[in-house]
Amino acid sequence: MENENKVRVCVIGAGPAGMSVLYQFAKLGKIPSIVCYEKQSTWGGIWNYTWRTGLDENNEPCHSSLYKDLWTNAPKEANIEFPDYTFEQHFGKPVPSYPPAAAIGDYLKGRWTNACFTDLKQFIQFNTIVRFVKFENNHFVVTIDDRKKNMTSQEVFSHVVVCSGVFNYPNQPEVRDIIKFEGRVMHSHNFRNANEFQGQRVLIVGSHFSGEDIALHCLKFGAKHVYLSWRTKPTGLNWPNGIEERPELVRFDEKSAYFKDGSLANIDAVIFCTGFRNHFPYLDTNLRIAEDTSTYPDGLYKATLFLNGGNNKLFYIGAQEQLYTMTYFDCLASWVCKYILGKLADEPKTEQQMKNDVIRWTTRMASIASIKDVADFQTALLAEISSSSGYDKGILNAVPIFVDWIRHREEDISNFRRHQFRSMYTGTLAPTQTPYMKIFDDSLENFLKF
Missing domain, CATH: 3.50.50.60 (FAD/NAD(P)-binding domain)
Structure with a gap:
C-alpha cells in the first residue's frame, strides 16, 4: 500500500x-x-x-x-x-x-x-x-x-x-416489426406514473422484479388489462385478475403483439422491463x-x-x-x-x-x-x-x-407486502399497513401514519 x-x-x-x-x-x-x-x-x-x-x-x-x-x-x-x-x-x-x-x-x-x-x-x-x-x-x-x-x-x-x-442505461432489445406498432413504446427507465395507462391494455416485456412490479402497478392504477411476457419460463406466480402471462414476444403489427406460442394480444402500450x-x-x-x-x-x-x-x-x-x-x-x-x-x-x-x-x-x-x-x-x-x-x-x-419473502411472493404476488418482519437489530416486529393494492398515497407523511 x-x-x-x-x-x-x-x-x-x-x-x-x-x-x-x-x-x-x-x-x-x-x-x-x-x-x-x-x-x-x-x-x-x-x-x-x-x-x-x-x-x-x-x-x-x-x-x-x-x-x-x-x-x-x-x-x-x-x-x-x-x-x-x-x-x-x-x-x-x-x-x-x-x-x-x-x-x-x-x-x-x-x-x-x-x-x-x-x-x-x-x-x-x-x-x-x-x-x-x-x-x-x-x-x-x-x-x-x-x-x-x-x-x-x-x-x-x-x-x-x-x-x-x-x-x-436501459437494455433495449430489438423486436421484429416494432416500428409498425402505433401505440406507445418505452423502457421502464422512463416509466414515471402509472396513471398514464388508465383504461389501456399494456404489455410488459420482461418478467423479473421490475416487470412484476410495474405490471401490478399499472393494474393498481387502472390499466384495463396487463400482459406479462416471459422469455425463459413462466413466473409461476399467482396473478390477480387483470394480469395475464404470455410467452416470448416475437413481433408486432400496428395494433397487436404476437407471441412465440402463436397467440396475439391487442394492446395500447408496451413497456420493456428488460433490465x-x-x-x-x-x-x-x-x-x-x-x-x-x-x-x-x-x-x-x-x-x-x-x-x-x-x-x-x-x-x-x-x-x-x-x-x-x-x-x-x-x-x-x-x-x-x-x-x-x-x-x-x-x-x-x-x-x-x-x-x-x-x-x-x-x-x-x-x-x-x-x-x-x-x-x-x-x-x-x-x-x-x-x-x-x-x-x-x-x-x-x-x-x-x-x-x-420468496414464499410470500409465490403465494400471493399482489399481497405479499401484507407480511411484516422483525428487525434483526432491535427485535421489534414491524407494524401492519394498508394492503399495497389499496395504497394510493406514497408520501412520507402517509407512511408514518401506519
Whole structure:
C-alpha cells in the first residue's frame, strides 16, 4: 500500500454506494484526501424522483429510474436496514417492512447525517460530471465538467471508486416489426406514473422484479388489462385478475403483439422491463467491466477490486445484480476503505491468488438457478468480506427473511407486502399497513401514519 499521505481518492457518484464509501472512511476516524463527484444537485442517486426522462436539467442522460408510488418489493429488514442505524432509530418508532421510496430516501440521508460525526457533504462536488478516467504513470487522471462553473478540468488521484450504479442505461432489445406498432413504446427507465395507462391494455416485456412490479402497478392504477411476457419460463406466480402471462414476444403489427406460442394480444402500450447494462463510458476502455450485468462481474476481486487495469487501485461498488442492496454496498465499502488504507490484515494477496478467487466465485455463480440461490451466494460472499473487513456480521441473518419473502411472493404476488418482519437489530416486529393494492398515497407523511 502507498503511504497514507499520498492517498487521494476519487469517488464517482453520491448515491447509496458512493455515500457508503464516504461513511466508512469517516467511521475509520481518518479520512484521506477524497473527492466525490455527483452529476445531480443532491445526494441519494436513484432515490431522487424526477419527472424528467431522457435528459436532465444539465442536458445529460437522466440517471434515476424511480417512478411515482414505488414501494420497496423486498422487506427493509433484509437488505436496507443498517446495523448501526435502524429504521426505528431514524423515525423514532417501528415502521412497516415495505416503505415507499420517500421513506427510503429520508432514512438514507438520515444515516449520512445523524449517524456520522463528519459532514459528508464537504467531500461532494455536486453538479459535476466525470467525463473521462484514464490510468497513466501509476495514477488516475480524471476529467471533470463542473456545470455550475461551466468549466472543464483535470484532477489526479491515486485511487478511483466507481459508484455510479447500473440502473441508468436501459437494455433495449430489438423486436421484429416494432416500428409498425402505433401505440406507445418505452423502457421502464422512463416509466414515471402509472396513471398514464388508465383504461389501456399494456404489455410488459420482461418478467423479473421490475416487470412484476410495474405490471401490478399499472393494474393498481387502472390499466384495463396487463400482459406479462416471459422469455425463459413462466413466473409461476399467482396473478390477480387483470394480469395475464404470455410467452416470448416475437413481433408486432400496428395494433397487436404476437407471441412465440402463436397467440396475439391487442394492446395500447408496451413497456420493456428488460433490465439494464453496465455502462461506464467515462472510463478508458481498459478500465471497464463487461456490459452484461451479473451477480459477480468477472475480473472483480471480492466483487469490487478491478484486476484488469489500474494496478489494483480501481474499485466498483454497486455494479452487481443483488438481493442484498444497501448493506451489500456498505459491506463492500468497508472492505474497500480499509484496503486502500492498508488496514486489512489478510490483504493484499498476490495477483494469482486474487485471480483464483475470482474464478472460484464466478464458477459458483454459474450454478445459480433460483432467487434462493442468489441469496445464498451473496450471503456467502458477504460472510467472507465481512470476516476480512470486520463489518457487522448481523447482516447475514437476513437469509430466513429472504426465504419467507420468496414464499410470500409465490403465494400471493399482489399481497405479499401484507407480511411484516422483525428487525434483526432491535427485535421489534414491524407494524401492519394498508394492503399495497389499496395504497394510493406514497408520501412520507402517509407512511408514518401506519
